[in-house]
Amino acid sequence: MMKILYVTDLYYVAKGRKYYEEDLFITSRLQQHFNVIITNPRQAANLLDGIDALVFRNAGCVLEYEEEYNELLKAVKERNLSTFNSFDGKGDQKGKQYLLDLQALGFPVIPTAEKYEDSYKLGEPEQYIVKLKNGADSVGMEILSPQEFHESKPEGKLIQPFIDFRYEVSFYYLNDVFQYAMYAPNKERRWELTQYEPTRADLEFAQQFLQWNNMQRGITRVDACRLRDESLLLVELEDLNPFLSLDLLPEEEREQFIDNFIEALKKMAPAGEPVVEMV
Template identity: 50%
Template sequence: MRAKILYVTDLSYPAKGRRYGDEDVYLTGRLREHFDLALCHPLDAAALMDAFDAVVVRNSGPVIHYQTGYDEFRAAAIDRGTRVFTQLTGKADMIGKQYLVDLSEAGYPVIPTTDSTPDSLPEATSYVVKPKLGSDSIGLRKVSRDELTHLSLDGLLAQPLIDFRYEVSFYFIDHDFQYALYVPDPAQRWELERYEPTDADRAFAQRFVDWNTIDHGIQRVDACRTATGELLLVELEDLNPFLSLELTDDTTRTRFVQRMAQSLTDLLAL
């Protein structure tokens, strides 16, 4: 018998610069070749998941909009041992942005980040302050050094505003690199183009995926190329990263779906 998959998505979420629905219609259409699938809204997942062999969380929107419902789903899935793709063992965005502070303090190549005192941050023309439990730039604001000095960072993190040449995203299934896309114009976050990473680029992204405690799932490593040429981590999205699959070629998309199906099959075997 074919495995039954509950695919969690919000097809109508108005994502700026992205079409959540189109991507998930494509993915579910291809995954139906391997599994029996049903789609549901994220707020319905906890009530429905017991009837399925696994739950795939995809373009479900920022959980800050339904934090209580997501927390209930997460707690229930962990308590019942539900197979969730991406696995709920991640240490990055799926549990907030504290990891940026931790990685920065540990010396990883991350945009310098603090949640306590600005003294640890380099001098910059301005700074970015954002909630630890935020996403999609919700709650983000720019402040001066003086404003930052007098600001309480309770529940927030602060970073210098980095002068960078472009942003680049690396997409992984499990620990395996799939493809990369970049943003030539920093002012147009979702106007991406194909990017051919160097060995050093791939090693940079692989380091963060290997740091994270996920064996089965999708991760997106977002980085910026600074004016001096180095890569710095912007975000490790391990909950429901948009994949921009429509910007890849047919071969890449087919390979991605096949690898995703294999990962789900391996997860179901646990």
């Protein structure tokens, strides 16, 4: 049976998200089809011997274990090990540079600047959002008034206007095939999601970013905001370890996603007898 190293941080804390519950649910299903070893990202590089594939899931913000993460990438490459997600994405896997790149290419993304002297291109917003280029889960994010912004003159970070959008919506894909969508009707409580029925235009919006990213395999979450004029702007292209909010899905859709996930993993290596180990 295929032996999977499942990388997650069961103790990672994020507002409104129970990472450990999602990964314990997923691994409870995977163990029916694979040998599964669950490990923390800080240990993963030392546990690759005898592994058929690596599944990188809710491992938290890479900034907190950047050295160990780079060691893992190096070890995976040296072994030519199959991974899910594949580490060839151009979205959050590489930090937030993609927002600047996509903007330069004319994609519909939230207006973004990297240099203070370029912030005039963002207009005169009532507030600014300043983010780390390699941050995640709001780590290092600041919301600044115009006075605070102009006094601090941030450099080497992403600068965005605070946009008055209607709501945030996320589109979830498995190997570039649409699975489901979720949205937060109350933008002040952005972690309280409910299922969303996308239109054809919505899916065309999300699909353009998948095509640009051209990741070999994995789970991608395309996060967007709906503006007052009904258009969408990209907020985040999460192609490393997107939280899936599976607990909020109806049972039928949740089971369908898990079945699809299992089938995608089976295509990476032969199957065998199930067992779960904890490291």
